[in-house]
Amino acid sequence: MRRSLILGGVWVIGFPELALAAEGAPTAGSWIGPFTVIAAGLGMAIAAGLCGLGQGRAVAAAVEAMARQPGAAARIQLAMIIGLALIESLAIYTLVIALILLFGKGISFA
Amino acid sequence: MEAIEHPPIFHLPGIPDHVTYTWLSMIILTSVAFAASRNVRLVPRGLQNFLEVVLEQVLGLIDDVIGHNGRRYLPLIATLGLFILTGNLMSLVPGLVGPTGNLNTTAACALIVFVSYHWIGVRKQGALKYLKHFTGPVPWWLKPLMFVIEIISHLARPLSLSLRLFGNMTGGHILLAVIFFLMGFDGLIGWALEGSAAGVVIGGIGGLVTTVFTVGFLYPLKILVSFLQAFIFMMLTMLYISLAIEEAEHH
Numbered sequence: 540m541r542r543s544l545i546l547g548g549v550w551v552i553g554f555p556e557l558a559l560a561a562e563g564a565p566t567a568g569s570w571i572g573p574f575t576v577i578a579a580g581l582g583m584a585i586a587a588g589l590c591g592l593g594q595g596r597a598v599a600a601a602v603e604a605m606a607r608q609p610g611a612a613a614r615i616q617l618a619m620i621i622g623l624a625l626i627e628s629l630a631i632y633t634l635v636i637a638l639i640l641l642f643g644k645g646i647s648f649a
Numbered sequence: 650m651e652a653i654e655h656p657p658i659f660h661l662p663g664i665p666d667h668v669t670y671t672w673l674s675m676i677i678l679t680s681v682a683f684a685a686s687r688n689v690r691l692v693p694r695g696l697q698n699f700l701e702v703v704l705e706q707v708l709g710l711i712d713d714v715i716g717h718n719g720r721r722y723l724p725l726i727a728t729l730g731l732f733i734l735t736g737n738l739m740s741l742v743p744g745l746v747g748p749t750g751n752l753n754t755t756a757a758c759a760l761i762v763f764v765s766y767h768w769i770g771v772r773k774q775g776a777l778k779y780l781k782h783f784t785g786p787v788p789w790w791l792k793p794l795m796f797v798i799e800i801i802s803h804l805a806r807p808l809s810l811s812l813r814l815f816g817n818m819t820g821g822h823i824l825l826a827v828i829f830f831l832m833g834f835d836g837l838i839g840w841a842l843e844g845s846a847a848g849v850v851i852g853g854i855g856g857l858v859t860t861v862f863t864v865g866f867l868y869p870l871k872i873l874v875s876f877l878q879a880f881i882f883m884m885l886t887m888l889y890i891s892l893a894i895e896e897a898e899h900h
Contacts, residue, residue, distance in 0.1 A: 620877065620880075620881075621881065621884055624813070624877060624878070624881040625881075627817075628809060628812070628813040628816070628817075631812065631813055631816035631817055631820065632809075632812055632816065634816050634819075634820050635812050635815070635816045635819075638816075638819065638823075
């Protein structure tokens with residue numbers, strides 16, 4: 540099952556022009572287009588997942604600290620929010636790159 | 650991206666939309682400030698009271714991050730924060746365009762921060778001494794390497810400031826646009842209004858669910874993100890200014 544999935548993925552990644560050939564009329568070298576869509580989706584998925592892991596660790600540590608020292612809760616919350624925004628911005632960079640890949644008009648490798 | 654975004658309600662010919670709506674947010678902020686400070690009272694009431702509370706929060710943050718001598722940078726920091734907050738909230742009003750949803754506006758704000766914290770640092774400790782602090786506390790043979798690394802990290806700051814704000818806003822807009830597209834008269838609700846039995850059941854339930862999801866979750870989330878991003882921008886500006894002026898005391 541898993542091997543067939545991997546083989547299918549390799550087949551799609553390796554030969555996207557074959558998948559398109561049935562729908563007809565891709566111009567020569569236009570396989571860049573499918574690759575950008577794959578790259579945008581995969582990159583965003585990896586970035587979102589790892590960003591979730593990082594944010595989860597940060598929030599867990601902050602909540603633990605707040606439970607131990609309720610007096611310092613406000614300052615811990617401030618630091619946590621700043622940290623969360625900084626972690627999240629890493630995923631946002633990937634989002635920007637995905638948007639450039641999907642909507643950027645200036646990319647023409649072909 | 651232009652295909653799924655609706656056009657704004659008014660459009661000045663020859664001028665990009667984000668510039669028009671930057672002017673609109675400037676008009677809003679200026680008129681609010683003018684109305685609040687027209688007759689300033691010792692015991693504030695109404696709008697003056699509200700703005701004083703907001704600015705005192707910013708002052709408290711500055712005292713926490715920079716220290717008491719950072720209060721002179723309040724105009725820069727609070728103006729950036731209020732402008733970005735207004736821009737973020739304007740993008741949530743249907744028919745308006747958020748100026749912060751465009752990379753040009755956020756890059757302009759980030760460049761202002763970049764230039765001004767270097768200027769503040771140079772003014773505070775002199776050009777040569779300020780440049781010396783780029784090398785950091787390392788042995789002399791490491792200093793050229795550290796200098797290059799620090800230059801790169803400083804150049805990455807405006808990039809990350811602008812891209813963070815732009816990406817957060819634009820990502821939210823695309824999410825809202827896709828949900829509205831799915832929900833609207835071309836999507837689920839349109840299917841329900843067509844009249845077929847499956848359309849009424851599935852489209853009706855789906856339209857209801859997406860409406861509740863949008864109103865109950867996505868819009869509050871976007872409002873939270875708007876406040877949070879303006880806050881983060883102010884916070885990082887304070888942090889950069891404090892790093893630029895604080896190093897004088899350590900060495």
